[in-house]
Amino acid sequence: MVMSLPLPNEHVSVWRRYFLIAWSGLLLAKLLVAWRLPLFVDEAFYWQEGQHLALAYSDLPGLTAWLTRLGVEIGGPHVLALRFPFIAMAALLPWLVAKISARWFGEAAGWQAGLLTVLMPLSGTLGLLALPDVPMALATALCLDAGARLLDKVNAGRALELALGLSIGALSHYRFIGVIVIGFIALLLIKEGRRVLRDPRVLIALAIGAVAWLPLLAWNLDNGDAGLRFQMVDRHPWAFHADGISFVLVQALLVTPLLFIALVQTFILSARDRSEGASQWRYFGLLGGLSTLGFFVLGFFADNERVSFHWTIPGYLALLAAVPVVLGKWGAGWRKAMWAMLAVGLIAVVGWYAMVSVPSLRERLAAEKWYPANFAGWDKVADAVREELAAMPEGTVLLADNFKLGAELGFELQDPDIRVLDHPLNHKHGRAPQLRLWGLEGEGVLPRSGQPALLVIGTDEVRYRDLLAHYHALCDKVGPIQPSRIVNVDHGAQRFVVARFPQGIEPTNGKACSTPSMAYIDHPVVGQTLPKRFSVRGWAFRDGVGLASVEILIDGKPVAQARYGIAQPEVAAYWKISNDPQQTKVGFEADIDASGLAPGLHWLGLRLVGRDGVVADWSEQPIRIKE
Incomplete structure (x- = not known):
């Protein structure tokens, strides 16, 4: 199927207005959330690396750490200052994608592509956290722009843009190697691309990009390949695991389902197109589609314990530049549904970050598996x-x-x-x-x-x-x-x-x-709905010292003194190394009269008093009291 390129510039002013409103609103929201959002653990380590400036580090090349140092040097020791260079980079990204798309598919398509980059939750939330994905995404967009322009005509300026993108990417993350490999394959599959790869100016740009990897290479040579081994070997099981399907499902959710379909369509249609004048269209589709497909396959074999949903962003950026061509073939109803779904998805993700930044809202997730502990x-x-x-x-x-x-x-x-x-x-x-x-x-x-x-x-x-x-x-x-x-x-x-x-x-x-005290409440279970009178049962011990007493707390206030010292041999059998002098008599139970409490949600806890007088409040769990 041959697509009609470029798209007509209909309603340019309308799309420009939509883009400017969404871009401005999102930037303001990011600044407000980033100002309040506690530092994520990886951000904190990048800050620490930035305080020990070096050309490369064990986990990453140097750029992320340098940017955190730049932020706090200019703005002081505040989370917003640390994140500001990343927010600024992320704010530039939709403009760059819009420019790329407009150059080949028309101005209206350009503003649509920019708006898609703003609204897609994965790209729209870039910059909220000081992470290497932000400079890596910018590097990808620069390489994408340079590659498309080089397919049209090779000159020094375009080769220089390619060198800049390759250098930023090399200083961002090991994963940028994947962008380089897929970009190379995409060019090889296009006749004009093979011509580009033979040009001396492009070869010089590639050489400059290769030089940017030298600090990371030197670090690994000096440290027994520790960083490379971790990124490529240690962190991945390299064995098939079926839960990789969840990676694909999460991607469809974070991209939003209708846009995900449009991206798949873009890849399929562009890969099939062999018509004259469609080189850039094919380039965007092949680079984006092959990259994304590669990460989908990798999801079945690679690390599934740490966050990896952001890995696909580089591929999506390439597809977003071309997807307005596909959307132009959709019915008006489907297009409206896609835009609405994008807006809802972005609001939901930004809203989640906003909720995490407010302690009173965050604590409501305390007993849930998706509690944001790293914040x-x-x-x-x-x-x-x-x-x-x-x-x-x-x-x-x-x-x-x-x-x-x-x-x-x-x-x-x-x-x-x-x-x-x-x-x-x-x-x-x-x-x-x-x-x-x-x-x-x-x-x-x-x-x-x-x-x-x-x-x-x-x-x-x-x-x-x-x-x-x-x-x-x-x-x-x-x-x-x-x-x-x-x-x-x-x-x-x-x-x-x-x-x-x-x-x-x-x-x-x-x-x-x-050791510190350890405990567990066997009854009631987390979230259980209880009558006004109920019992609490469980066990508690403290190695080397023992416990003198266990108090039952509701909403942080003592409501009963538990009977402590009940025989529970199964506890000692499980915690075989325990040396609590009271083992195996470490069980407790108490009868609770909650008639003075209002019906609804309450928090059940324990106060553990050691024989040495040390008092430790145990973690609370939610319960509900009936009417």
């Missing part, structure tokens, strides 16, 4: 750390038990050199090599003998079934853990243990370990 609690634990450090001797060493906590505390306390203990998360996310290069991770970071220390533990960064073993491993490194403060954020959905070591750390080296 929550850092300010509160930082406040607690400030107070604890103020009460300890000068020269106290602050220790975080994982890189997330170290980076987030670092930003909140404006200290990029917080020491971090060896933790599985550091390796899982590829940050351990970088922390060790800075001298901030490993056994060597432990304070010298007798030097006071303050340890902060993120209890939710290991699975609950592994938490006791994690505590015991910490004991082997730093000694018995006597919590001085428990920080519960959003009803304990995020939970931190702060422990003082005023006399310095004293590793137990396998000897008896004292």
